[in-house]
Amino acid sequence: MTGELQRLDDAELVTLTGQGEVRALEVLYNRYARAAFAFAVRIVGDPLEAEEILQEAFLRVWQQANRFQHARGSFASWLLSITHNLAIDALRRRQRRPQRADMVDFFEVLRTEIDTAVDLEEAAMVAELRQQVQAAIAQLPQRQREVLELAYFQGLTQREIAELLDEPLGTVKTRMRLGLQKLQEALQAQRPETSG
Amino acid sequence: MTGGIEHDQGHVGDLIAAYVLDALDPEELELVERHLEDCPQCQAAVIEARAAIDLMAYLPDPQPVPLRARHRLLARLHADAASTPEAPPIRLRSRLGWVAAAVAAVLALAFAWQSLQSQAEVQEREARVRELEQRGQVLTQFVNNRPQGFVMPIESTVAAPGARGGIILDPTSNAALVMIEGLPRLPTGQAYVVWLVDGDRYINAGVLPVDDQGRGELYLTPQEALSTFTGIAITVETGALASSPNGQPVAQATIGR
Numbered sequence: 001m002t003g004e005l006q007r008l009d010d011a012e013l014v015t016l017t018g019q020g021e022v023r024a025l026e027v028l029y030n031r032y033a034r035a036a037f038a039f040a041v042r043i044v045g046d047p048l049e050a051e052e053i054l055q056e057a058f059l060r061v062w063q064q065a066n067r068f069q070h071a072r073g074s075f076a077s078w079l080l081s082i083t084h085n086l087a088i089d090a091l092r093r094r095q096r097r098p099q100r101a102d103m104v105d106f107f108e109v110l111r112t113e114i115d116t117a118v119d120l121e122e123a124a125m126v127a128e129l130r131q132q133v134q135a136a137i138a139q140l141p142q143r144q145r146e147v148l149e150l151a152y153f154q155g156l157t158q159r160e161i162a163e164l165l166d167e168p169l170g171t172v173k174t175r176m177r178l179g180l181q182k183l184q185e186a187l188q189a190q191r192p193e194t195s196g
Numbered sequence: 197m198t199g200g201i202e203h204d205q206g207h208v209g210d211l212i213a214a215y216v217l218d219a220l221d222p223e224e225l226e227l228v229e230r231h232l233e234d235c236p237q238c239q240a241a242v243i244e245a246r247a248a249i250d251l252m253a254y255l256p257d258p259q260p261v262p263l264r265a266r267h268r269l270l271a272r273l274h275a276d277a278a279s280t281p282e283a284p285p286i287r288l289r290s291r292l293g294w295v296a297a298a299v300a301a302v303l304a305l306a307f308a309w310q311s312l313q314s315q316a317e318v319q320e321r322e323a324r325v326r327e328l329e330q331r332g333q334v335l336t337q338f339v340n341n342r343p344q345g346f347v348m349p350i351e352s353t354v355a356a357p358g359a360r361g362g363i364i365l366d367p368t369s370n371a372a373l374v375m376i377e378g379l380p381r382l383p384t385g386q387a388y389v390v391w392l393v394d395g396d397r398y399i400n401a402g403v404l405p406v407d408d409q410g411r412g413e414l415y416l417t418p419q420e421a422l423s424t425f426t427g428i429a430i431t432v433e434t435g436a437l438a439s440s441p442n443g444q445p446v447a448q449a450t451i452g453r
Binding site for chain 2 (some may be wrong): 014022025026029031034035037038039041042047051054055056060061062063064066067069072073077078080081082084085086089092114115116117121126127129130133134137146149151152153154155156158159161173176177179180181183184185187
């Protein structure tokens with residue numbers, strides 16, 4: 001059964017997940033857990049907290065699978081959007097205090113057993129997309145890239161970024177607008193392929 | 197379209213980047229959302245901008261995933277499946293029963309709110325009592341005008357475990373009143389949005405105004421008949437005008453009779 005499920009595309013798996021098929025969700029997990037986990041770690045900085053976010057994101061997929069609309073975007077985009085919301089919420093709950101090293105339970109991290117049941121083919125697809133996006137963002141001037149990343153990965157407003165960088169608010173606004181414009185141009189031919 | 201819509205032409209093109217990044221101040225956010233209501237050009241620009249920004253999720257290098265995350269997820273799935281039975285409706289055929297259920301729901305909320313305030317200053321408590329009385333009046337008026345109504349409990353999700361409340365429905369006049377408490381305070385730029393649910397179809401029923409105590413009420417008079425919907429859902433959204441839910445759900449209720 002699991003072998004059959006692995007041959008299904010994302011949309012079909014989401015449909016089965018909505019019907020209560022746990023193994024369909026597991027196949028989706030195999031395909032996208034690495035990307036979602038890496039994304040969560042990048043935002044919250046703490047691998048243990050990122051694990052919680054990963055679980056919560058897939059739990060949301062389980063609970064909301066019936067409302068997923070493939071025509072509106074890929075499953076990966078939906079999952080990563082859920083992950084983003086959860087991770088930024090977690091950051092804001094910490095009242096935007098910087099991550100302290102002593103908040104991370106290093107012993108817990110060191111004891112970690114790695115999940116090897118990842119879908120390597122799908123991981124390769126995500127890796128290819130990652131390279132494209134990294135190449136696109138690398139084309140941006142460093143200061144434009146910086147404000148986009150502070151807003152996206154740290155959940156900061158333009159005003160907070162201006163204070164953090166000690167730059168005029170208008171300068172930050174201009175960098176953000178130009179940064180997005182250049183990113184759109186660079187990505188124009190690099191939209192993610194939907195697997196379904 | 198790559199940022200070609202100019203603010204000085206009455207559009208909000210120079211705010212769209214910050215809008216999709218959820219980086220606007222509240223005043224600017226309101227300005228953008230008001231403008232987007234009637235501007236298909238800027239709506240299209242937002243969709244394109246969001247598609248580009250969403251790809252930033254792929255930027256981080258891959259990380260090995262701990263095996264325990266899978267085990268914990270599966271354990272939670274089984275627990276979730278076991279703990280989400282259909283919420284039984286409070287079906288009341290008589291007007292007396294309907295009023296009693298509605299009043300009981302409000303009293304339960306009122307008791308909880310007052311006990312939460314038991315350590316507060318007298319002046320604040322008095323203000324709360326007046327507020328509760330006003331809310332009671334709203335409810336009483338609603339109930340008295342709707343003898344065929346019934347109450348359905350609102351179930352919270354893991355995102356808002358303290359949330360509770362009910363939705364009071366009167367299909368004959370196609371009206372409903374959503375009452376809920378215990379909602380977490382949201383960061384700037386986010387709002388609770390109520391959705392009417394019909395299978396996979398979600399209709400934005402409006403923003404749920406929530407006070408600083410986490411309590412909210414929303415009076416619904418949808419264009420479509422309430423009987424066509426199977427439930428309501430409340431989600432956290434960054435855009436109050438969203439046409440479909442994208443944020444996390446915090447509560448839901450079945451409204452089919």
